[in-house]
Amino acid sequence: xxxMTSSSPAPTPASRTRPDLATELRITVQRLSxxxxxxxxxxxxxxxxxxxxxxxxxxxxxxxRAIAERESxxxxxxxxxxxxxxxxxxxxxxxxxTDGRQVVIELTAAGADLVKETRRRRNHWMAQHxxxxxxxxxxxxxxxxxxxxxxxxx
Amino acid sequence: xxxMTSSSPAPTPASRTRPDLATELRITVQRLSxxxxxxxxxxxxxxxxxxxxxxxxxxxxxxxRAIAERESxxxxxxxxxxxxxxxxxxxxxxxxxTDGRQVVIELTAAGADLVKETRRRRNHWMAQHxxxxxxxxxxxxxxxxxxxxxxxxx
DNA sequence: TATTGTTATACTCTATAACTATA
DNA sequence: TATAGTTATAGAGTATAACAATA
Numbered sequence: 001x002x003x004m005t006s007s008s009p010a011p012t013p014a015s016r017t018r019p020d021l022a023t024e025l026r027i028t029v030q031r032l033s034x035x036x037x038x039x040x041x042x043x044x045x046x047x048x049x050x051x052x053x054x055x056x057x058x059x060x061x062x063x064x065r066a067i068a069e070r071e072s073x074x075x076x077x078x079x080x081x082x083x084x085x086x087x088x089x090x091x092x093x094x095x096x097x098t099d100g101r102q103v104v105i106e107l108t109a110a111g112a113d114l115v116k117e118t119r120r121r122r123n124h125w126m127a128q129h130x131x132x133x134x135x136x137x138x139x140x141x142x143x144x145x146x147x148x149x150x151x152x153x154x
Numbered sequence: 155x156x157x158m159t160s161s162s163p164a165p166t167p168a169s170r171t172r173p174d175l176a177t178e179l180r181i182t183v184q185r186l187s188x189x190x191x192x193x194x195x196x197x198x199x200x201x202x203x204x205x206x207x208x209x210x211x212x213x214x215x216x217x218x219r220a221i222a223e224r225e226s227x228x229x230x231x232x233x234x235x236x237x238x239x240x241x242x243x244x245x246x247x248x249x250x251x252t253d254g255r256q257v258v259i260e261l262t263a264a265g266a267d268l269v270k271e272t273r274r275r276r277n278h279w280m281a282q283h284x285x286x287x288x289x290x291x292x293x294x295x296x297x298x299x300x301x302x303x304x305x306x307x308x
Numbered sequence: 309t310a311t312t313g314t315t316a317t318a319c320t321c322t323a324t325a326a327c328t329a330t331a
Numbered sequence: 332t333a334t335a336g337t338t339a340t341a342g343a344g345t346a347t348a349a350c351a352a353t354a
Contacts, residue, residue, distance in 0.1 A: 021292060022281040023273060024299045026190060027208070030201060031226075031308045033187035036180060037345085038226040046320055047184060054181070065335060072185075072192040077322055079337055084320095101330045101335040119177060127176040129305050137301050138175060144298030145178045147291050151283050154185045191322085200343055219312065231345055233314060238343090255312040255353045311354075320345075327338075 039125040048073070050118055052081055053090060053107065057115045061106040063096070090114060193279040202227075204272055206235055207244060207261065211269045215260040217250070244268060 037047060045053070048071070055070050056062060062070075068078035082105060085091045090111035096102035107115070130138070148154060191201060199207070202225070209224050210216060216224075222232035236259060239245045244265035250256035261269070284292070302308060 020277070020281075021296055021299075022277040022284055025284075025295060026276060026280050027205075028299050028302055028308060029183055029186050030190065030205065032183050032302060032306055034205075035226050035306060035308065036184065042346085048321060051181075051184065051188075063335080064337095072189050073321085074323060075336065076324080076338080080321080083337095096335095099331075099335085103336075122180060123174070123176040126180050127174075129307075130176055130179075133301070133305065140294055140297045140301060141179060142175055143294045145175075145182050147287070147294060148182055148186060151287065152186055152189060153283075154182060154189065196323085202344060217312080218314095227344085228346060229313065230315080230347080234344080250312095253312085253354075257313075309354100312352085313350100314352100315350075316348085318346085320343105322343075323341080325339085328336085329334100330336100331332100331334075 036122075036126070041121065044121075045114070045118060048081055049085060050115075050122075052078075052085065053111055053115050054119070056091065056105065056107045057112060061104050063102050063104060065102075067105065085111070190276075190280070195275065198275075199268070199272060202235055203239060204269075204276075206232075206239065207265055207269050208273070210245065210259065210261045211266055215258050217256050217258060219256075221259065239265070 040047075044050075051071060052067055055067060059070070064078050064082055065075060067082075068075050071078065073081075082091065082093070086093055089108055092106050092108055094104050094106065096104055130141075133141075194201075198204075205225060206221055209221060213224070218232050218236055219229060221236070222229050225232065227235075236245065236247070240247055243262055246260050246262055248258050248260065250258055284295075287295075
């Protein structure tokens with residue numbers, strides 16, 4: 001019980017052409033992104049919050065502006081996210097040593113732990129779905145990730 | 155001007171191990187999803203709204219519940235999105251012929267046009283980034299989309 | 309009782325505009 | 332002037348809980 005109105009026998013409508021790669025990729029990425037959110041535990045960090053933490057774990061201490069650019073959001077958005085993370089004691093904020101305008105955001109030990117633990121949990125759903133794949137299929141996905149990162153400048 | 159604090163010469167921190175495929179894929183999908191949003195025109199439909207319209211274009215008339223399941227959201231979320239789309243005259247709402255509890259949502263002509271036009275515009279940024287790829291690389295991405303759709307049940 | 313859909317409410321994520329402080 | 336960051340404000344997207352109508 002999840003598709004049509006149950007009175008119409010699925011007469012696939014007007015546009016039943018196969019879209020091009022850009023369309024397919026765009027739609028697939030967005031659907032998968034939404035699905036990943038739907039599968040996340042309640043009480044988890046939000047996606048944006050986790051992504052900031054993971055970025056700090058990977059790149060080390062950064063300024064709010066640098067983080068905003070990495071995350072493709074505007075500075076006020078990052079101000080808000082960082083305020084939350086700081087209040088939760090997952091990051092610290094210190095003045096920049098030489099430039100009084102800047103501040104430096106750094107992961108706390110608790111933040112680093114949370115990255116590792118959350119990553120483990122978040123991977124579970126995806127890893128389960130990946131489990132049945134052949135070596136070839138996994139290689140295709142690995143290559144696709146590499147291509148996307150390069151070409152989309154991710 | 156976008157990376158470190160400019161005083162530390164990027165001493166990549168603690169965790170410089172290459173994560174597994176599940177992690178890489180998860181992060182890549184979420185970053186790309188955010189980037190796609192950041193590149194969309196202001197005044198555009200939101201992602202969720204467009205996705206509902208595109209789903210109707212592809213699957214034909216559907217009940218709110220069916221759409222909510224397709225989109226991986228809860229029914230109240232879909233109520234809200236559909237109210238917006240109906241007010242904008244992009245979809246119509248009619249009573250189900252035999253089940254008084256259900257309603258049937260259908261694309262209007264304006265809605266169908268908007269799907270086509272928006273799809274064309276939304277593909278632009280992605281298509282540009284895909285343009286330089288070799289035939290092999292494009293084939294890898296096409297295969298990856300097929301695999302993801304199948305295995306993630308998208 | 310079970311299902312469909314809505315209303316009420318709240319939280320996350322995002323943006324633009326306008327401001328302060330520093331360079 | 333230009334840059335880094337914040338505050339104020341608004342809007343989209345999402346969820347859970349509680350409800351009404353229908354099956």
